[in-house]
Every structure is written in structure tokens, then in C-alpha cells.
Amino acid sequence: MKTSLSLVILCGGKGKRLGNITKKIAKPLIRINKKPFIEYLINFYQRYEFDKIYLIGHYKSSQFKRAFSKKEFNFIKCKFIKEKEAMDTGGALNSIRNKIKGNMVVINGDSYLNYNYLKFDNFNIKNNSHSMILVKNFNYNSNKKLINLKIKNKLIIKTKISNYMNAGIYFFKKNIFNIIPKNKKSSLENDILPLLINRKKIKGIYSNDFFIDIGLKKNLNAAKKNLKKVIEKPAIFIDRDGVMNKDTGYAHKFKEMIWIKSSLNLLKKLSKKEIKLFIVTNQSGIARGIYSEGTFLNLHKKIKEFLISENIFIDEVKYCPHHPKFGNKKYKVNCKCRKPNNKMLKDLIDYWNIKSNKSIMLGDKKSDFISAKKTNIKFYYSNLKNINKINKFYRNLI
Numbered sequence: 151m152k153t154s155l156s157l158v159i160l161c162g163g164k165g166k167r168l169g170n171i172t173k174k175i176a177k178p179l180i181r182i183n184k185k186p187f188i189e190y191l192i193n194f195y196q197r198y199e200f201d202k203i204y205l206i207g208h209y210k211s212s213q214f215k216r217a218f219s220k221k222e223f224n225f226i227k228c229k230f231i232k233e234k235e236a237m238d239t240g241g242a243l244n245s246i247r248n249k250i251k252g253n254m255v256v257i258n259g260d261s262y263l264n265y266n267y268l269k270f271d272n273f274n275i276k277n278n279s280h281s282m283i284l285v286k287n288f289n290y291n292s293n294k295k296l297i298n299l300k301i302k303n304k305l306i307i308k309t310k311i312s313n314y315m316n317a318g319i320y321f322f323k324k325n326i327f328n329i330i331p332k333n334k335k336s337s338l339e340n341d342i343l344p345l346l347i348n349r350k351k352i353k354g355i356y357s358n359d360f361f362i363d364i365g366l367k368k369n370l371n372a373a374k375k376n377l378k379k380v381i382e383k384p385a386i387f388i389d390r391d392g393v394m395n396k397d398t399g400y401a402h403k404f405k406e407m408i409w410i411k412s413s414l415n416l417l418k419k420l421s422k423k424e425i426k427l428f429i430v431t432n433q434s435g436i437a438r439g440i441y442s443e444g445t446f447l448n449l450h451k452k453i454k455e456f457l458i459s460e461n462i463f464i465d466e467v468k469y470c471p472h473h474p475k476f477g478n479k480k481y482k483v484n485c486k487c488r489k490p491n492n493k494m495l496k497d498l499i500d501y502w503n504i505k506s507n508k509s510i511m512l513g514d515k516k517s518d519f520i521s522a523k524k525t526n527i528k529f530y531y532s533n534l535k536n537i538n539k540i541n542k543f544y545r546n547l548i
Contacts, residue, residue: 154252157200157226159191160239161207161214161259167366176210177364178259179217183378183503186217187364188259190381193502196224197427197463198267199455201251205259206242208233224466225451240336247327256338258318261363262373264380265319273355274321280352282306282343285361287315296339299354306347306354316343317361384508385426385465386540387495387522388417392514393532394429402441404452413512416537417462420544426502429467430494432517437477446471465502468494490520499525510540 165172171180178188192203203226205214211232221228231245243256253274263285274281284299284306296316300309316339329345330336346352360380364370391397394417396408417427429450436443450467457464474484486493499506511522514532522529528543530536 154201155199156246156250156252156254157195157203158243158246158254158256159188159203159205159259160242160256161188161205161230162209162233162236162239162242163260163365164209165260165365168364168370169367171367171370176207176213178207179210179213180364180370182364182373185501187262187373190262190377191257191259192223192228193465194262194264195255195257195267196226197465198271199458200226200255202226203228204246204249205230206233206245207231207259208236224464225447225454236335238335239338240330240342241334243327243330244332247330247332250324253321253323256320256322258363260365261318261361262377263317263319263357264360265357266359270319270321270355273353277304277353278323280323280326280346281321282352282354283317283319283357284314284354285317285357285359286313296343301354301356304353305350306352308344308347314356317357318363378503382503382505383424383426384510384544385428385498385502385504386417386420386509386544387428387430387498387511387527388413389489389511389513389515389518389532390429390431393512397514400435400438400440402435402445402449404449404456407453410532412534412537413532414457414460414462416540417457418460419541421461421463423544425544426465426504427463428465428498428502429469430489430498430511430521431467431469432489433469433471434473434476434488436471437473437481439477443471466498468498470494489515490517490524492521492524495521495525495527510543512536512540 161178163177165177179186205218207214214230218228219230233242233245270283287297298309298312299306299314300312330342336342362369362373364373388394391401394413395410398406401407420427433446435441436446454464470487472481472483472485472488476482506527510528510530511518512530512532519529530540
């Protein structure tokens with residue numbers, strides 16, 4: 151069983167280099183293509199096996215608390231922690247010192263790296279050490295914080311000339327708190343990481359993937375121009391019962407799930423590619439009173455854990471709890487989300503910037519087919535022959 155792992159997003163900093171832009175809004179909350187920048191970060195990581203997401207900050211803290219406290223992303227609870235005073239990037243971690251159960255991935259809330267997280271995760275599991283990611287340095291020479299870095303024998307070292315710099319993505323074991331001073335301002339970049347580097351206590355991995363830091367106006371403008379292009383991906387939308395698992399009739403307990411091997415094998419292959427995976431399911435059993443919405447959500451937390459153990463990573467689960475004829479006032483609704491309607495598909499495509507013309511829906515009912523047709527995406531009925539076709543479709547696409 152894997153050690154407990156938390157995702158920590160550092161949201162401090164007043165963003166002074168952005169001038170008037172950050173006088174009214176915190177830097178990570180600046181909207182890029184109608185979405186707060188920090189949501190791109192959360193969406194990137196939420197498919198993985200994190201116990202909790204912590205956001206830490208002091209500046210404009212009410213904005214973060216209003217937007218993210220008590221919120222869940224793909225069954226991971228998110229909590230904003232307000233610092234009593236701004237303690238810089240190292241000191242900020244003290245606010246969760248007694249909350250973290252195990253290890254943590256710590257990232258800066260104002261930068262985005264489109265990298266292979268699983269490669270980093272496997273590196274951390276194998277090496278069992280503090281670690282960080284280095285990226286190519288194209289235009290950050292004026293920023294003296296941890297530039298001119300390289301990796302030798304897996305260890306991060308400081309050198310006079312190097313094209314690589316700190317990406318602001320770290321894996322810290324819980325014992326990192328042994329060197330973070332309590333009740334004192336400290337900087338990861340200026341204090342903690344240089345100490346780890348000098349002591350040869352931090353390993354590293356290179357990434358040549360797209361990287362953007364929105365701390366400068368020119369980079370913020372570049373993010374507004376380029377980020378959407380980078381995150382636009384094809385997707386596969388999967389109905390659940392009858393596609394991922396055998397349809398036994400209103401299954402709502404994990405032990406009732408009988409998995410269809412061919413479908414899981416397909417999703418395992420697609421998880422290795424730059425393809426978004428979504429479950430889109432009607433759940434009228436909620437409206438009919440067979441099981442509660444809470445029961446459904448608890449089931450899918452277990453399903454997520456199981457799928458991750460199979461190296462399958464689902465980005466989001468969309469479900470419709472309604473029925474036009476059954477249920478109480480809350481659920482007895484002739485809604486737009488229940489398939490054959492297509493609100494669930496449209497919402498996913500719009501929010502996740504999906505390339506719908508290169509996407510597929512896999513289902514087992516006519517309602518799935520109609521929903522896909524309304525959305526103008528390719529549809530396949532779930533059978534072994536079509537699963538092989540989907541494999542070929544994405545193999546040619548990527």
C-alpha cells in the first residue's frame with residue numbers, strides 16, 4: 151500500500167511584478183480563458199492518488215477560501231489554509247505541519263508544467279528521497295532563485311552554467327519539517343532547497359515539456375495565448391454500467407462491480423497517452439431511492455482507488471441522479487443532463503477544453519448513442535470488435 155500523499159499548492163506572494171492586475175485579485179486566481187489559473191493545476195493533478203489538496207496563502211485569502219474551501223475535485227477534498235502572516239514559501243508549510251500524514255507534492259500556484267506526473271511519481275517511489283523537477287531556462291535569467299542547476303548521479307547540483315532551472319515542483323518526505331524552522335519566515339528557493347542541495351539530500355528529474363510562470367506580464371500574456379492550446383486534448387467518454395462493468399441492475403456496492411476486462415485494458419492503454427478519460431453515467435437509482443447520492447459518491451471513491459491500482463486514471467465522473475417519473479422533488483426532474491440529453495458531455499467538453507472532433511464515446515445503450523450524436527462526437531457500442539477499433543483510432547491520432 152502506498153504512503154499517504156498530499157498535494158500542496160503555495161498561493162502566497164502579492165504578484166508585485168504584475169502591477170495593478172494583482173491589487174484586486176490574487177495571482178493564482180487570475181482568469182485564463184475564463185478559468186482561474188490555479189484550476190488548471192488542480193485539474194492536472196486530481197486524477198492521481200492524493201489524499202487531500204491543501205492551498206496555502208495569506209494575500210487575498212478570502213478569495214481562495216470562498217472559491218475552494220470544502221470543495222472536492224475528483225473525490226479529493228480541497229482545503230484552503232490561511233497563514234496568520236505571510237511566512238514565505240518555506241515557512242508557509244508550517245501551517246500544515248500537523249495536518250500532513252505522510253509525504254507531499256508541493257507546487258507553486260503561479261506556474262504550470264505539462265509533464266508526465268507518473269514518471270515523477272515512479273521516480274519518487276523508487277528513490278525514496280526529496281526530489282524536484284528541472285526545466286529548460288529560456289527567459290528567467292533575471293530570476294536568481296535556483297537557476298543554473300543540473301543533475302549528477304540523480305542528485306541536484308548547483309553549477310556556474312546550465313540551461314536548467316527549478317520548476318517549482320517538489321516531492322518532500324514528511325521529515326522535510328526537520329529542517330524547516332518553526333515560527334519563522336523561510337524560503338524554499340533561498341533557504342531550504344540550497345541546504346538540501348549542499349547536503350546532497352535532494353534528487354532530480356529533467357523535463358523538457360511546456361512550462362509557464364505567470365509572474366511577469368509577458369508570461370501572463372503568453373499563458374493567455376498558449377495555455378489553452380497546450381491543454382486541449384482528445385477524450386474518451388465512457389458509460390459505466392454495461393461498459394466498464396457488467397450491468398447487474400442498479401449496482402451501488404463495490405463488491406457488486408464485475409469488471410469487463412477488455413474495457414479496462416483499453417482504458418489502461420489510453421491512460422498512457424495524452425487523452426482525457428471521463429465516466430458519464432445515468433444513475434436513476436438515486437431518484438428511485440434504491441441508494442443515496444452519498445452512497446454513489448463513496449462507491450466512486452473506491453472505484454477511483456481500484457482503477458488507479460490498475461493504472462487507469464479518470465479525470466472526472468459526471469452523473470445524473472434524476473428521473474422524469476421517479477423520486478422526490480429534488481430528483482424527479484425532466485433534466486437536460488440525463489442521457490439521451492447531452493448536458494453532461496457538453497459541460498465536460500467546455501470545461502476541459504476537449505477536442506470533440508477527435509473524441510469518442512463508448513456506450514451500450516441507444517441513449518448513449520443519441521447523446522453522442524447530439525454532441526457531434528464519434529460513438530461506438532461496447533464490444534470487443536469496437537474496442538479494437540477505438541485502439542486503432544487513438545493509435546493513429548496520437
